[in-house]
Amino acid sequence: MSPVYPFDEADTARAVLDREGTVTEWSEGARRLLGWKAEEVVGRPAAELIQGQPPAVHPPHWNGRVTLRHRAGHTVTVWLLVHHRQPASGGTGDWLAVTPLADDRPRQADDPLEHAGLTQSPCAVAIYDERLRLHRINDAMAEVIGLPEERVRGLRLPEISGGRLDGEEIERRLHRVLTTGRGDERAYVPVGVHGRVTAWLTRMAPITDAAGRARGVCVAVHDFTEQFASRERLQLVNEASVRIGTTLDITRTAQELADVCVPALADFVSVDLLDPPEPTGDPAAGPVTAPVALRRAAHQSVNPGSPEAVLKPGQRDVYPAASPQADSLLAGRAIVATVPSGDLAQWLTWDKARMERVREYGVHSTMAVPILARGATLGVAVLTRFRRPDPFTPDDVLLAEEITARAAVCIDNARRYSRERETALALQRSLLPQSLPRTAALDAASRYLPAARSGVGGDWFDVIPLSGMRVAMVVGDVVGRGIQAAATMGRLRTAVRTLADIDLAPDELLTHLDDLVVRLSSEAGGESSTAAVGATCLYAVYDPVSRRCTLARAGHPPPVMQPPGGRPRQVDLPAGPPLGLGGLPFESAEIELPEGTVLTLYTDGLIESRERGVYAAHALLCDALAASSASLDETCDRILHTLLPTGGASDDVALLLARTQGLPASRVATWDIPADPALVAPIRKQAVVQLDRWGLPDASFTAELVVSELVTNAIRYGTHPIRLRLIHDTATLICEVSDTSHTAPHLRRAKTWDEGGRGLLLVAQLTQRWGSRHTADGKTIWAEIALLDDV
Incomplete structure (x- = not known):
């Protein structure tokens, strides 16, 4: 019991x-x-x-x-x-x-089991008595179970099935129907018979006597294998549309294709792609010819580790005309081949390694499906069966072609994206500074990392030497991605350097840059309504003489400063609107930076992520800066390692670190000059004496001529008060003459009999470079004299 x-x-x-x-x-x-x-x-x-x-x-x-x-x-x-x-x-x-055993119970004439006329029913029907033993089956059910009624009558379902059809589960359903008197029409039971999937839809109903008492259970079974298989194929196609193409990575997409097909469609799947012969990354035009060289992109197997694979991902192999890979590519359609039929004999005889795999794992069927997209041949997917005993059917071919076609579009999209990304990245790197200039004002280190999973953006950084040993630092970020963003970044970086050369104040520079972005956006809008241009920018100018830094930002994250021996902190700086809005003002802020202060400028890709908030990222940034480092390069690497995920950032990251240096007062000499031309000679002599004190006698001749010319011009054309300043470091001597006039000097070609007009030309010929800059009180004319021969 x-x-x-x-x-x-x-x-x-x-x-x-x-x-x-x-x-x-x-x-x-x-x-x-x-x-x-x-x-x-x-x-x-x-x-x-x-x-x-x-x-x-x-x-x-x-x-x-x-x-x-x-x-x-x-x-x-x-x-x-x-x-x-x-x-x-x-x-x-x-x-x-x-x-x-023989049923020796007496049969009653009114037994409802005896009157269930089933033998002529086209539906497979079985009658179970109140002991859940088989009482009757019709011919259709006998055909389903493969046994005649006289052989199984009196057996329970688990004894008849022997593990097939999940007999114990079905018997529990029979028992519920018998005890509750309610029918059961739940779903279907898919089972494997001789390795083939067969689906059965079962309906159960109680058989009652005249008093309404359940005396048995009637079971009707419907074979809906074809409908079940069709639904499975639709589910697989739907799964393929969801799982394939989740990224724009070619290898990942090929792996997703292999993963979807195993084990639903094959026991082993390999995806091999053609190497693009063109420098642009485009596939070869025209038909494919044998032999075909393919590179393994991905494979998957029902066996862990894919031991059936002859090639590893990334390896290249050549396939002759007799191989399934070449045959399908030449035909442009799926090719099904079986080992017993001898379809693969010629190829396997040539390829001993694959022959050994076929024998070892019992491979019996293969299906090669070309990967075609937009008229181009990208590669081939080969599906293999060895655990499943049934060969590929025409429905399997249609299903494999549908899935492969979807994957082909995703692979082609990934290929196009990779090509554009590499182009944009090459353009981006060519437009960024290859190395940072060495200046007396600061030591600098930088890093640029493109986004790991999206298009290249328009982040940039720069260090620009200015007059008076000052230096400008800039970090910016162009809205958008791809080649257009990289090209816009190059235009903005060039504009910043041009505006920096005329020594504009940071807020004025951002105003001019905002006008440029508005014009660029207007030009782009004429071509496409969605091509609006926008950017953020942070611009800072540091003066090593005064040790003060003037900063302004346009919608950009504020910098972080770390004074010597102090805790890093964010600089309180007016935000300013992003570039491209037009007509909105920008504000500058001036802060003092003690010598040895580290100033950190960065783009938002460093601190914005899904894993943490901005405040937490700022805290991590400050902790990374506070840790001791042997160099700024080491600090850069530690910051990136601390804040960025292992797989790379989701946005571009530009990082610029600068450690300030101060110029000693002993290297600066200043004179206030009365507006009297007769005093030019004494001032010139004082400058020579100062150079002797500095140990720069070789520069005296050139410096004397430059000082004489600049001071004379200031007295003659400028406005009082007038000031002369000499600054020098190891490599450069700077002569500056300031006055309160806003009229800028310019070079001109003097005529033969002109008495003047040759002074600035002489200065330009004798010095390394010269120029003028406007100040709040007027202007400054400056000239740099090289102290080293190779400078």
Whole structure:
């Protein structure tokens, strides 16, 4: 008696044998049939109970007549059904042998089971009695289970199925119908028969007597394998549309194609792509010719580690005309080949390594599907079966072509994106400074990292030497991605350098830059309504003489400063609107930077991420800056390692670190000059004396001429007060003359008999460079004299 189903189990003779043929279980029904008690049989070989030679039994099941020895000495011939059962936890399993016993119960004329006219029904129908034993089946059901009614009548469903059709689960459903009196029309039961998937839709209903009491269960089974397979194919196509093309990476997309097809469509899938022969990255035009050189992009297998693969991802191989890969590419359609038919014999004879894999894993069918997109041939996907015994069907070919076509578009998109990304990245790097200039005002280090999973943006940085040993630092970020953003970045960087050369104040420079971005956006809008240009920028000018820094920003993150021995902190700086809005004012702020202060400028890609908020990122940035470092380069690397994820940032990152240096007062000399031309000679002599104190006698001659010319021009054309300043470091001597006039000087070509007009030309010829800059009080004319021969 079963604790779940309280019915007599003695109506079935049942025995369980282990892998060696030893009896491990013996039912009461078996005792009734042969007279042997369980303790007399369990542990003995089953062959001792068989008269004559035991039949040859092979998995998964067997049935036939067998002559058995009765305990009383005579023989009993019975029809026996034998199943091989696989344990849930793995292992070798055991064998279940069953046969029904004669039902000696009297039959009643009004038994509803006897009046269930089923034999002529085209639907597979079975009748189970109130003990959940099979009472009747029609011909259609006998064909489904592959056994005649007289052989299985009286057996329970698990005994009939032997593990197929999930008999125990269905029997639980039968029991619920019997005990509750309510029908069960739940779904379907897909099962594997001889390696092929068969789907059954089962409906159960109670059979009641005149009093309404359930006396049995009627089960109707419908084979809807084709509908089930169609739904599975639609689900696989839908899954492919979701899983393939999640990124714009060619290798990742190829791997997603292989992953989707295993194990749903094949046991092993390889994806091989053509190497683009053109420098642009475009696939070869025209038809493909054999032999074909392909590079393994991805593969997947039902076996961990894909041991069937001959090539590793990234390796290249050449396929002759007899191979499935070349044949499908030449034909432009899917090619199905089987090993038993000899379709692959020529190729496998040539390729010994693949022949060994075919023999080792029992490969029997392959299907090669070309990867085609937008008229271009990109590669081929090869699907292989060895665990699944059935070959590829025409429906499988259509399904593989549909999935591969979807993947081909994604691979082509990834290829086009990769080409544009590489072009934009090359343009971006060519427009960024290859190295930072060495100045007496500061030491600098920088890093630029393109986005890991999106298009290249328009981030940039720069260090620009200015007059008076000052230096400008700039970091900017153009809105958008791709080649257009990189080109716009190049135009803005050039504009910043041009505006910096005329020594505009930071807020004025941003105003001019804003006008340029507005014009660029207007020009772009004429071509495309979505091509608006925008940018953010931070511009700072540091003076090593005064040790003060003037900064202004246009919608850009503020910098972080770390004074010597102090804690890093964010600079309080007016935000300003982003560039491109037009007409809005910018504000400057001036701060003092003690010598040795580290100023950190960066773009928002460094601090903005999905993993953490901006405030947390600022805290991490300050912690990375506060840690001791041997160099600014080491600090840059630590900052990137601390703030950026392992796989790379989702946005471009530009980082600029500058450690300020101060110019000692001993290297600066200043004179206030009265507006008297007669005093030019004494001022010139004082300048020479100062150069002697500095140990620069070789520069005296040039400096004397420059000082004389600049001071004379200031007295003659400028406005009082006038000031002369000399600044020098190891490589450069700077002469500056300031006055309160806003009129800028310019070079001109003097005529033969002109008495003047040659002074600035002389200054330009004798000095390394010269220029003028406007100040709040007027202007300053400056000239730089090289102190080293190679400068």
